[in-house]
Structure formats: C-alpha cells, structure tokens
Amino acid sequence: MTDQTLVQVVLPGIVEPEDLQVRRAARPQPGAGRITIAMEATGVSFAEQQMRRGRYYDQPPFPFVPGYDVVGRVYAVGAGVDPALLGRRVAVLTKVGGWASHVPADARDAVEVPEGLTAEQAETVVVNGITAWQMLHRKARVSAGQTVLVHGASGGVGQVLTQLALAAGVTVIGTASVRNHDALRAAGVLPVDRTANVPEQVRELAPDGVDAIFDHVGLSSVVECWPLLRRGGTLISYGTAATRDDTGSKQLPVLKILARTTLWTLLPNGRSASFFNIWAGKKLNQDRFRARLRADLTEVFGALRRGDITTSIAARLPLAQAGEALRLAESGTVSGKIVLTP
Template identity: 40%
Template structure:
C-alpha cells in the first residue's frame, strides 16, 4: 500500500454519527479491522460514508459484503469505481472492484483467516470487493485545468483551477477531454438543487468526448488514442478526467466531437424517454415541453423519425424552430395550453414528456387522453432565473406527488419518472446499445445535434449564465 495521505473529510461525511467516530480516537482502536469507506453514488455523484471490515491481501484490501441482498452501496462498485478509505484516521484513495473466480475464493479464505468469527455469514456467493490504492500524481506531472464549484450558488462560484494531472486507477482510463457538454443538470448541481448531487468542491460536467490518454494498472478494453464518449455525471469540465473503462463507448471516425458530445446525455435521454419509458408507437401524438431546448430538439427529431405526431411548447420566437422540425408549436405564454392541445388532437395526446415539472406537470396530466402516459424527467421548475428557489422547489415536489397520486385513480392515465444515470446503472447494456445506435444515426445524417456554442473552459460561467436567462437554443459545448 502507498503511504496514506491526510485529507479533510468535512465535505464527504454525511452521517453525523459516522463523522464523530471518524474524528475520534476510537476509530484508531478499530482500524485494525474496521475502516470507514466513502463510496460515490454512480447515479448522483453524492458520496456517503459507512464502516466496513477488511482484511489485507497481497493485492490490496478485501472487503466482504455480508447480507449483500439488503445493501445498496456495493452496487456502485461492481464495476471499478473510486472510493476513499479511512484507516487509523488517515485516508487512502483507491479503486474498488468486484472480484470473481479464483481471486474471490482466495480473498474469502484470506478474510476468514483474519476474521474466523465471520464464518457463519460468509458463503460461496458472498461478494468480495478489492480496494487498491489510486496512484499518486507523478511529481513531474504537468498541471491541468478544470472548473471547480467552490460552493453552492450562482454562476460566480465556477472557478478555473489547476491541479497535477490525475493518474488512472485499476480499471480506469484517463481521458484527454476534447468536448464537454454543458447541461441544465450541471446548473442544478451547482445550485445544490439536484437530488443526491455532489457536494462542493467538485467539477461539473455530465458527459464528455475525448481521447484515451493512459490506462490504469491491469486495465484492458481500451487503446490509447481511441476517441470515446462517457457519461461522467460530474467531472467533465476539465482537460483530463479518469473514468471506468467499462463506461466508455467508441465514437465513430469522422464525427464532429462537439456534435458527438450531445449524444451521451441529451440524445440518449430523448431516445430512452420515447422508446424505453413512454414506449411510443408510430402514429401516436406526443407533447414535448421545452421543445426548443437541447433535449426537446432531440425528442422532436427522434419522434419525427419514429413516425409520431409531435407537439412542442415554446415561446413565439422559437415557434419557427419547432415547425422546422415538423412539429406543431404551442406558445405556452399565450392562453390555455391544455385547451389548445385538446382542441388540436381531439381529446388529448398519447404521451407527454415533461422536463419542467411543477405546475406544468399538472397541466401535462390534464393534456393526456384516457390511457395516456406522462413521463417526468426534469427539474426546471425548481429554479427561478437559473437560481435555486425554495418556494418553487416545494411546489415542484408537491406537484410531482399530486400527479403520481392521481395516476393511481381510475382513469387510465399513467405517470412515470426517469433519470438517465439510474437506467444506465441498472441496464448498462441498454445504455451502450442506445448510444451506439444513436452514433449510427448521426453518421447516417438522420439526426443533427444543434450546437449552440463552442467555448473554452474559462467560459463555463458565461455558459451557465445563458442557461439561466433561457438564452440557449441547443447545446453549449466546452472544448478544452
């Protein structure tokens, strides 16, 4: 093991009881067999801390996940994932991965030799997590730039910082970022309004396209120089980022990186909303809220290709874009949206895709025909002018609860929620399939992402300001 390095865990300790133990002499007494592990949630980026028992092996530390069917944290490390261990009040950063085969058998044997009292709880199917230390940045490593959210707040909290270039851990690749998408989700994380989002300091950036620059120890499945895409959830606003190799998807040759980075989050979201969640069929009528936004444009393009009759809410100035995408524009600022939708469709639409929520969710439900489907997937209504607003946040969740409750009543209208990272974690094979399919459509010219601006990293603050002012049509892209 490398020499542990001291680091403040103030921003990573969420459980106050665990925090008190962590900072007390008691933990030093326990550290012969008990460590505190901090695991980062794959879906949200939020970190949480819990005690685990470990045994040292020649290839790292082994943690057995007893009663794993009742635990959720270990799902985040079934593929290589970064973790932090606190042992004897000193911290070790490492990479956790699930062992199988002879390695797992040897690790269980090693663990039981250390803790024979655990024999009753350890079986042949007990998962074994191996934790190996993350390589320290080389002393001669050149610095790299990344954008840091120093505290929750407005665009002014985005700061350009330098740090030693990171070294990839086992199962990871270091990506030299060519393009990083700027999304409304990044704004929510910056404001602290994203459910389960990371705590400052952190680097935002939900998706990236870049070239494989280096591989961690004993890592295969990628080749340096490959152009790849990844859904990072956070960390993308940087010149370099380390990500698990298992999450990389090759980008076809000749594709514009700025267009390619629109696919891992925006177009996969749109595709899965239509195909995986709403399960639309050709000829059905679909209403899209925020039709001139990045996801809205993707929904209209994919809906047209699927043979759907598309309707999109937008401002009067954006009506031309919606019509250009062969959808019927509806000015949400001019009169009763529900009445106009019902009039145009003869009773309501088959599906509503709502990335706004709040009061709009109530109208979305009313715009459905009997048997229609409403999918809630965004939090736009929780903010005011791009800033967190407690009253609007409360209204957002109240409205969401109301339509979910209404879906239980007789009437046949169904309501579902969607989050891309959640579905990606549950079915990574589907995520990869959908992204590869969308790359094929991009190469064939059947979809055309709208890149609103190509910006250097230092313009991240301005990009967030434009999102707050609703002054963006399409997707802004940071290009380090």
C-alpha cells in the same frame, strides 16, 4: 501548462458564474479498471445551472467539479484495461467531473464514438440524447401514428426528443416561445405557445388527447397537462425547471412529482405517469445499466450519423471560460448546445 498538468473548473459553493474557480494539479494515473480521457468537448446543461444554485436534487456537497458528460480520447489506461483503447474517442456520462482537461472514468462506462462524428457533434447528444431516447422508446414505447406533447421542444432534450419522435413516425406537438415556432414548423412540429393556455391549444390540435407527454417544467405543468392524455397514454416528468430560482429544499419538488405520478398510476384510469431518472437502476444492477446506456447511446449516435437528428452548437468556449459559458446558458438567449473545449 506542462504535459502532466490537470486543469479543472471547480464549483466552490452557491456562487455567481463568474466565481467558478480554475484549479491546476498533477494529473493522477488511472487505477485498475479505469481510464483517463483527454477531454475534447464537454457541455453546459440545465443540470449545471441547478447545481450552481444548489438546486440539483442529488448533487454532491461543495466544492466539486461540474460537468455532466464528456467526449475525448483515451489518454491512459489502468491495470486490467485493454491497451487497444488508447487513442480511441469515447463518450462518458459522468454527472459531475466533466469540466476538466482530463477526466477519470471506469472503462466499462466508456462508449466509443463512431467514425464520422466529431467530438463536438457527439457531445451535443450524450446526456440529451440518452435522456430523449430512453424516455421515448423505453418509457413511453411510442409507435408510428401516435401523437405526443413535448414541453420545451426547442430546448436541449426537447430538440432531440422531437426529432427522434418524428423519425419514428409520431406526430409531435411542441411548446416553445413564439420566436421558435417557425423553426419548429419547418422541422415538422406543431408548435404551441408556452406562454398562453397550453391545454386549450393542445386540445385544438389533438381533440382525442395525446399518447404521451414529456414534461421538464415541474409539478404545476404536470398537473395541468395530465388530463390531456388519452386512455392508454403515459406522462413522463423529467425535470423541475420552474423551480430553478427557488429556495428551500431541492428534493421536495421532485418528491411532490413522484408522489403525484405514483398516485395517478395506481388509480384505475387507464393512464400512467412517472418521473424519469437517467441513473435509475444503476445501484441495483450496474451491468444491466451499462448495457442499456451503451445500446441507447449507440442508437443515438447512429441517428445522428444518418441525419435523423441534427443538433446545433450555440457557442464554443475554452474550459477556462466555463463561467462565461454558464452565464450564457442561463441567459436563455441562445438555441443549441454550449460546448466547452480544452
């Protein structure tokens, strides 16, 4: 591979992980206002698992390069971009395009990674950290002394979410497989068996209800847990994990949740519900969206440096083995972030 070669992993269609394609091409120069990032770490998230099946609700048409986020050094800058950015380690939320040796981005989307964090450490909290922080502090606006229910407390977003909540003085009830309960207890979480009657277990732990619920499972879970909210509480849905292997419309599961949560919020019941979309508001006000994302990711990086949150890396694989990494992520046999490196 020459110094000017771009390497990308391409998702050609609805294929098995082993059928991802590696593409090599000449590396383009960044245009005005843009930068090129030499990737040091990118991750495998649930989004890519859905995209492989054509199930992510607003994914681009095939073929495309997956990769929801990327961390790396600024390799080149276009016209109008401060050349002082060259060589600096930055993180960018991309949605797609991160699975590449060099990733183009708008310079305004780059958030500098603070000293003391490695690229891999930073990668573990980009999409997961922003999602957790915004749901917890911008949507639910939790405060010390409250109690929340986190579905998938051992998952990517769930781990960060529970730790941020605990750092804020919040009591956390978390659903997970029984094999993960000891680790949750050690972290200060009240574990609930996700395979048993979840509402019954939660009521035993919080007889008066919970102040917030964070659900990534889908509509059936949202409906089941809505009655667990106390007055003034809020339910935030942020995924449809239960539909990952379904067929048919990829938008319908999200639309059903949007309709249900909107109806509940309009009713005079003293509770609210919503569907969280990390990209909400970007088209309406890009400057505000960027400022909010920069502020929130900076907060998450700070929490990581202080030790308020810790993350684990389940596996590190080279970019060319992205298919193997995706298969491992889909197996459900590992806990922690799967990271791709150059």
